[in-house]
Amino acid sequence: MQTILGAGGAIGIELAKALTQYTTDIRLVSRNPEKVNDTDTLLSADLLQADDVKKAVQGSSVVYVTVGFPYNLKVWQNRWPKLMESVIAACVEFDSKLVFFDNIYMYDSDYLDGMDEETPINPPSEKGKVRARISQMLMDEINAGNLTALIARSADFYGPSIANTSMLNETVIKNLAKGKKANWMGAADRKHSFTYTPDAGKATALLGNTPDAYNQVWHLPTAPDPYTGKEWVEHIAKALGTKPKMQVAPKRMIHLIGLFVPVMKEMPEMLYQYDRDYVFDSSKFEKRFNMTPSPYTEGIAKVVAADYPK
Template identity: 65%
Template sequence: MQTILGAGGAIGIELAKSLTAYTSKIRLVSRNPKKVNDTDHIISADLGERAQVFEAIKGSSIVYVTIGFPYKLKIWQQQWPKFIKNVIDACIEHNCKLVFFDNIYMYDPNFLDGMNEETPINPPSKKGKIRVEIAGMIMEKVKKGELEALIARSADFYGPNIKNSSILTEMVFKPLSTGKKANWMASLNYKHSFTYTPDAAKATALLGNSSQAYNQVWHLPTAKNPYTGKEWIETIAKEMGVKPGIQVASRLIVKIMGLFIPIMREMPEMMYQYDRDYVFNSDKFDSHFNFKTTPYLEGIKEIVKSDY
């Protein structure tokens, strides 16, 4: 049995599709789980409760953590460390492997241009400090030989059918689709990588089912040569057949946007990712696996075809 904790999000749904290449025994766990594949096992659980985490993991060979707690600092501080401790304890007790889907908030902001698995850890944000803590909890148990686990890191992600967890969807696709100007934070002139969600999910499934991938950190496959903010907006607008209206959002404007767009409320402390080149390197993955990464233009075309 391979289990996904947080199965209803953008990554969890795509991961459930991808795991069918390796097993027909897939367990989806969330508050209101829905089958992605006909053979899926579903468990409704409050993953904030230790006993329910243990019950959800019981009988699993591999556990994937793709849960996304509400994007609020206080909730992250309260929930992430407690949840990860429970998952680690349950995986150790039930002798199962752990695959943790992570982001890059923990990296030193001075090294975001070409960031890889060796990029210095020095988060400038409070959310980043939480990511350092929980990744450290996992790798500490790995180093002690108590847990077999891997960390799969993604850049900001984009993809079809993402409702409210992608900055690119909220800032560009949705406004342009309703005749409004696209938004971008800080500056239009810097490159910004985005990881395509179907690629991220396929790669996470591949890592989870590759014994040699464990006990280390991996960057998930991401297209090279990312667009600048201006190029992202112009390319998306062209594919949508609309004018590329643009509004650059200052810190004040981002705060105002947060009154109407929940994900934007917590973005001011993350704006450093948009005032410099943000280029994600996945050469380690690319050199180990035969994987075709989706080009940016192809990903944009697929999103335009979908319901965002």
């Protein structure tokens, strides 16, 4: 049995699809889980309750954490450590391997141009401090020899049918598709990497089913040489067959957008990621597994075809 905690989100769905290459014994766990594959087993659970986490983990050879709590600092501070503590305890008790899908919020803001698995940990935001804390909880158990686990890190992501959880989908692709101006945060002349969600799902499944991938950190495959904000808008507009209209959203506008777009409400403290080059290096994964990430033009085309068919 391989179990996904937080099934139903952007990554959980892609992971469930990809896991069928390795097993048909897949358990999807969330408050209201829905099948992705015909053979999936569903378990409704409140993952903030330790007993529910134990039930979800029991019998699992591999447990994947792809939980997406609401993008709110107080929620993160309250829920993430509680969840990680319960998941670690359950995986130790039932001898389950653990795969944690993570982001890069804990990285030092001075080292975002060429981030790899050795980038210094020095979170510049309160959300980053939460991510640093929970990833350290996991690494401490690994280093103590109590747990077999790995961390799979992604850049900001984009993909089909995930508008409300992706900045690129929500403020650029959706707006251009409606004939509106794209809203880009920060500097439009800075490069910004995005991980394509189907790639992330396939890679996470592969890591979880590779014994020697455990007890380390991996960056998930992400296309190199990312576009600048302006270039992202131009390429997406071209795929949509529309004009590349855009505006650079200052902090005050982001506060205003947040009144209508929930994912944007808590973005101001993360603006440092958009005022400098944000380049994600996944060469460790690519060399080990000989997996080439989807080119940006291909990913954009697939998102447009899936979400805005003509």
